[in-house]
Amino acid sequence: MRIAAVYDNMQRAFQESSGGRVYQVFTQLLEVARELVTLVTVSVVLFSWSPWIALAILFSPVPSVISYMFFSHKGYEIEYERASDRRRLYYYQHLTTSDHSYKEIRLFQLGPHLLDLYTRLVRTFFDTDRRLARRQSLLGGALGFLSVAASSGAVLWAIHTTIDAGRIGQLAGYLQAVGSIQVSAHAMLLGIAALYKDSLFLGNLFDFFALPERQLKGGTRAFPDKLRKGIEFRDVRFVYPGTDRVVLDGVSFTIPAGRCVALVGQNGAGKTTLVKLLTRLYEPSGGRILVDDVPIEEYDIDDLQRHMGVIFQDFIRYELPVRDNIGFGRVEARQDTERVAEAARAAGAEGIVESLPQKYDTMLGRHFEDGHQLSGGQWQKMALSRAFMRRAPVVVLDEPTAAIDAEAEAEIFTRLKEIARGATSLVIAHRFSTVRMADHIVVVENGKVIEHGVHQDLVRADGVYARLFRLQASGYLTEAVSP
Template identity: 40%
Template sequence: MGALLRLLPRASLPLTAALTALALLDAALAPALMLSVGVLAGRLPGAGAGLGTAAGHGVLTAFAVLCGVYLAGLLVEPAIEATAGRLGRRVAAYTARLVMHGSLRPAGVAALDDPAVADRLTLAQGQGTGMLPVARAVTALPALFSARAAGATSAALLIGFHWWAPLPLIAAWTVSGAWRDREVRRAVDVQAGSTTELRRAEYLRAVALDGGAAKEIRVFGMSPWLVDRFTRAWLAGVGRVGGNRRRAAVRDLVAGVSLVAAHAAVLVPLAVQSAHGEVGVARTTVYLQAVLGTAALGWLGDLQWTLARASAAVPPALEVAALPERDTVVSGPLPAAGLPASGIRFEKTAFGYPGSRRPVLDGLDLWLPAGGSLALVGANGAGKTTLVKLLARLHDPTAGRVTVDGTDLRDLDVTAWRHQLAVVFQDFVRYELPARDNVGFGAVRAPRDDEALARCARLAGLDPAVAGLPHGWDTPLSRRFTDGTDLSGGQWQRLALARALYAVEHGARVLVLDEPTAHLDVRAEAELYERFLDLTRGLTTVLISHRFATVRLADRICYVEGGRVVEQGGHDELIAQDGRYARAFALQSAAYAGGTHA
């Protein structure tokens, strides 16, 4: 809860101050109401003398004060709810910005590839762990504060009966409350420690509800399997919370006995002294209310459950916000405009992903001349896509270096360097946003340029798809939105290519195509790449593809195996060498000739 309290003034200092003032006022009304009831009870015996008497006026005055305090509480409560609601929304938005900032600001992606960070992200978003929105914690805070303040003032009022009277009640309620609070926090912590299982359960639930997966789920009869695996993963995550119920039952019994004894220690003397007239009606009424009011020092049930579950997302959100401090990709001081002029070189480059003992790249040497086209081929897992990630500085090499015109890539301003790149990854993102944004993200900082959008769509063969959209470029590319629609796999790939062309239109000088056209047939892919190479002549271009009809169009071909370039040259040259490339080309040609590939 401490992290949440520190977050409140950062989200909105004025609302935090207003909520604090209202909570203090609400806390003051509780003892005022107790005293008002006591005063009225003490004056009621004299009410029979009539309204015109001093006793009658005293009753009316006490009743008016009681009503005033009560009505003030009725006014303060909605004010607290409204203020807490506004502050809760501010805190939720602020926390969301913290998480987005923490996950987006790092220049590299190494931290985001860490499973522990993925767990933190899940917790920070309150997903899959039975958590509540952080705004609920803010609305619970003033209620908790008012309750605790009322309990404390109730205990203070009991000092007027006997100095020792509040002590047994404070001890019994706080100890029993602490036991229950510890159980709740243990349950929340155990759930947080079970994030991997709960994240898997959340994924399975999302798959079951995803419209895109609906066809395969039904065709393959996956529904029972999904429900069963979701149930197992969920129970594995939350099943640890049960703990030792026998020990908890013993604690509850001890707490109950302690509370009975504490109340008896105060109520029995109060009853005896009241019966002997030693304590008057007014004081007896106040003390009875105070005894009942000390219960607010104990466990407050749903209120504390809500606060614990809703505030649990704040500490991991702050951890995610600190991710930029762990970023291993540090921007350099040198400008990158106009690069490369001569070329890009990988020098004895090695790289391995965190948690893996096997290096993906192992002493790779490669030269990419500026303005030329290079094709990378090789088996899956050979390191081709990893090479692209190093080129884009999503990761840095663990050994060796990558240079641009002789300058280490790490010495260049990373943002400026990425402005020189237009990359289409194999697993490119299908943004559920308007088509205009999907293409425009290629140069997100550039002003709106409808002519460039249309030109890039035409060059990528996307214009027929755009023409068929209900609202043209402004159509959301998702059926989950009103008037939205979806594209076919091939259309999405052409859109990704148009996005890269849009980046080229706005100054990118290095074009990387990492198998983005797998949904196209061989002839369509070859024609598209041929047109691309012609349109982007003069750019430094890298092609990655398993289809040799495509890669043979490049100026030079490199065969990557075991994290190294083992063969390179032109298509005819590599065929003449009769090595790995030639054998792979022969196998693929035979497969196509036999009609086993589309």
Template identity: 40%
Template sequence: MRPYLPEKPKPSQNPLSWIRIRQSFTFTPATFRLAWESAPRLFASLGGLTLMNAFLPLLIAWLGKLIIDAVVAGDQKLTLQWVAVELGLIAVQAFSQRGLSLCRQLIGGRLGIDINLRILNKALSLELKDFENPEFYDQLVRARREASSRPLAVVSDSFVLIQHSLTLSGYLVLLMHLNVWAVGGLFLAAMPAALSELYFSTTTFWARNRRSAELRKLNYLEYVLANDSHVKEVKLFKLGPTLLERYRQIAESMNREDQQISLKRTGWGFGLSLIGTVAFYLCYAWIALAAALRKMTLGDLTLYVAAFRQGQQSFQSILSTLGGMYENNLYMSNLFAFLAIPAPPRQPPQALPEGHEEGLRFENVSFQYPGQSEAALRDINLFIPKGQSLALVGHNGAGKTTFIKLLTRLYQPTRGRILLDGRDLQDWDEDVLLKRMAVVFQDFNRYQMSFAENVAMGSLEHGSEKTRMLRAIEHGGASAVLQSLPQGLDTPLGRWFHEGVELSGGQWQKIALARAFMREEADILVLDEPTAALDAEAEFAVFNSFRALTRDRTSILISHRFPTVRMADTILVIEGGRILEQGSHDQLIAADGLYAKLFALQASGYV
């Protein structure tokens, strides 16, 4: 089910229709709830200070009239009294404005953290298939792009709207005594500029949304050009100028579109705002003439001019704020669309069926990646008894890693099912299931953290148990790596942070193996090319240790090295997503099929 996203206006549709504008404010209440949950006291303070700022300008304008009238009357004492009162109100207004600014800053900081935590928490709740979908990444980019600023802008604009609406209401009460038609004309004159802002807000939003994929390309090119994992090839193959030129072309294209929108927005905004300015000065001239003809006092002139000017400014602020809220709500739709992506439901714990078999069973399992025409795995039927070892052999792209991802429930089969101890993997509680598995993938992570933290990632609940950690390090063959580090377990690894020590690929791989061995309770060990970066001696030591550690455990191994593969109880040859051959090393050699051919080819390299 596709998450809600506002429909892009079609050329034949009016982007400023009342229904479309109303729908664009849908997310304001939800944004208010986010702000209230993040900082309730600050949110309440922001509301109180907003009310204070709404009525202070009215009082100050009225005091201006009283001061002028006192001056004209020649009453020195009353003049000084009203000046003193206005000074006090100006001080209160300055305090309230500072308070508003402080509240916005504090709410913004708190809200930015909380929303980013929600985004990351949502990302953690989703499945691997989501992260392999370009559309998902576009949604993620749109959600994160302005997550720290747009929610605060919605809240701030809402309170500004309330403030100016209350202030404007007060001015209208004053001005209605003067001339109703003049007041109406004055405020209608500000409408064209406001509608122009709404139109260009919509245009800007859809332009940025449409460029989500291009923005990801820019971020990726930045990463390649300025990351330690790519710098060797970039320099060796002189890729820098080519990649930099590609970055420049994409950035310039996006900037040109932004410039065109900005120029049109500025031109139309300036031209239409002149209508409001001309209307104000026509009213100003009419009031001034009325004062010159002694139809009103100088105090009334001061009050009405201030009311007209500030009332029009309040009205323009309301329209501008509505435009900002409209634009900000459009961006908030991206955030809430991402947060609304359904996460897979957690299965309640269930009892194992009576008389269940012990082991892993694949029943008619097939899997096809989204958007692909061919299945990665087809009709896999297999039983791996508890405590036995299985090795997967086949050409690159045959489906071996997909097999592992299905086994570890990172994917769900397109057809068929996988059973563990007689229960479908989908019916297992995720936490219980994952604690039974220890996995080392070919593309394991290299955490820019300390040596101890890298190993502890395998079992965080036991990360403080040094004895367990040292056992895992020994079993993974990483003891020599640890002894060579200047700060031992506390040594930062990688070059991203201060005093970090970079390791070779083989050393990182040993740490990844140690991470897997931290899960001593796991009874299923999965190794996907776990020794690809190790030398022959290190590989032999690791697999001797692995063979000892996997007694009474189920182990599944992917490797292209046949001295390692032949240790397994059963060898599975996968080709084109299907099981081509199955049996022990001796059985497959005797069958003289693909396995025997691959074994002979590798053996010939040692002759």
């Protein structure tokens, strides 16, 4: 299924799960049952007097109910098709109210344009809903008149037949029974119609639950607390599901146990995909990944992920206390202040924490009261602290120092070598000052490994790595000699 279609299904499901419709169905069922009991009880009296009058009263609300059900279905169809536009509406709202996007929107003066896009969508929704409401008022009013006419006719007929039969004394009782049946029948049929409407919208929730879950193959083997041999990618291929786009094409390399391997390559070369395969977020389309000579799919997925300290380039900025930001690396130990502080020291975040008013209990971000916003580099150090909090035998860092200056970067990798001594590490980086500190370097291009070795050998080989290294070094030299 297309990703956009999945997001549309999520939007429809979220709208129903957060709108109280499930509770409405429950209460509506109780209301229908209550009215049914009342209706049956009173109908016995009225049927004993005149079955035709009873039937006329019972079915008088039917035209109105049919109208209600018809327009409920129309409204459902409109909302179903509107899911994509509603997601776009929420996206515009997020862009204009998020502190992450504020600077660019302000500097590029995008506010009026985004507001115009938002307003146009809202106006489209309003115009469509108004047209439907107008049609419902006209047709519903006409059919409602038929319902009133039918019930009024039945009442007049009841009065006429009662007078003719000389049973005027019973008329008050019969009219009261007619009124009770009218109210109960109308309430019950409208309740059934409301259940029909709710069932349409709840179908969106159940459709989402019914989406096939892409299950990764996992075994029962426990992941080792310390690797003995290492990790091997053997002729690994990956193609995005539902596409013919080849991201990885026969990738093979080894990460020896206790060593650090750096992945180098241009954006889009497939480096992050390798990380996602190793962490079992994706399943390879071909080839094998071995951990200590055991196929990775034989390990229990949850246990494997517990034994990996991972930080992605697009890490999450948890707008929560510092303790949680770091402690989420090992959530059950987040109240262990000593361990949290040790992770902060490892990532060079200790100074940041000490400068905050409530230290590890300081709320970060601007979403909540008394929150303190951090710079991009400071947030990245918090994310690195999470990875170190894990104390995992496998450490995977995807662009871990992109927002950190060169001096802090060197310090962090020195600490990484000390703290993660004995751990097996995979690092994706663009800065060669970081890359050259690795025990082994793998160069990836267009989904294939084209070079590997240590820094000095790769520079002497004068291949892609050497070209990228010289390109970056020349930039630093140019900056150094510029007046």
